Amino acid sequence: MTIITIKKGTKYYEQSEILHDIHFTLEQGERVTILGKSGSGKTTFLKILAGLVAFDSGSYEKAEVKISYISQKPVLFSHMTVLENVVFPLKCQKIARKQREAIGREFLEKSQLSKWADMYPYELSGGQQQRVSVARALISKPDLLLMDEPFSSLDVRLGREMRQWVFSQIEDLHIAAVFVTHHYEEAKIFSERILLMEKGLLTQASETEIDAFFGDGMSWEGVYYPLSDWYLASEGIPVHIESSLVLYGQRYWSVILENTGEQKFIIAGDEAVNLGEKTCIAPVRRKQDA
Template structure:
């Protein structure tokens, strides 16, 4: 069942067309990732979906869904404490004070912010403020979560932990989500469908298109292959296998090339310290 449906939506600013005839449909519980360069229209599209921006033409239908939006930068109420900011959606839903505060403290623990419950936003770092924003978006039990690079301001460890927690919440609670990112691993493993926004046009992205977007590939016998087409092999480009790791449910080898570059190769054959990688699917982007 489609919970939102967008048909031929356009949006412009000062005579410049930003969204060009967008068609998009999202099913209940479906997750979609959107890639695109700066100024391509990604944030504008998310704000249209969230109802924060009007559109110029086309149609947008919503099936009575609760929508939560997480922007790149935190937007908190300066006169409210961290706990009050966090539970504000529950207050709007008429949840009693003791109950919503109890729920809020659980979310603060998950976000590693328990000791800041009574602090005000100005007392928090930018990363801490963003964690409050992320937790607040989830606490209201949305049907659709719109995320505009929400983890970009967090340090590596907290960003990884928050990603894993948020993605687990989305899966467990069957939340539909649209996720804008510039993170390679997030794009590859967050959702089954990846779309590419290019000058206001939204289209489906193949693995090769994803790799081309990130500029991540290697030359082999004078042919450029996107990194998604590479795997462990018995011959090819020599690499040092650093370790195996899990990125959101997918196993990868972290391999180091002779020039010191790190690449993530989807696990295939076993290897310990040294090995080779080579194109294994025949895909190329000449």
């Protein structure tokens, strides 16, 4: 089912065109990532999808769906405890207090925030506040989740844990999601579709454009290959395996280049290796051409 259809959407701010001739559709359960430099119009577009801002021209059709929005910075009620903040959407749905608090404590446990349930936002770190925002957005089981770099304020370990939990919730509940990020790993493991916002234009991003955006990719025998073309191999560029995970049926590898110490995120390969093991990476095309 199509839940959003936009045709020729245009938005101005102080006579400057922020979004130009946007065409966009979103299906129920579809996961879309939007890449773009700061000031390209990504956040404005998310706010329009959320109904917080309107296009100045063009058409925007939206089905009757429940929407949750996670902004870059946490926006919490300062006079409410962590638990009260998280269960606020359930209160708006007139769910009984005992029931909503039980659901809220379960979400706080998944977000590793249980021990702060009775504290107020000012007593938490910025990363903890953002985790509260994430839990509040998911607790009502929305049909559409809009995320504007929600994990950027979290440390690497916690950000990865939260990311995996959020993405699993999205998949399990068949939630449609639009995700703005500057993180290569997040874009690659999350999306069915990756779009590029540039100077107010929204277009489908090619693999080359994605890798160019993140500044990633490597040369091999005089040919430049995006990271999406590399796999674990018995010969090639020496690396050490840092971590491995499986999401949506695909295995992903985080590797450290032996000669430079750089981290690269490789999204192809099924070899059985152990963390810390020394191996190599090589372009997929080299394997296919051999």
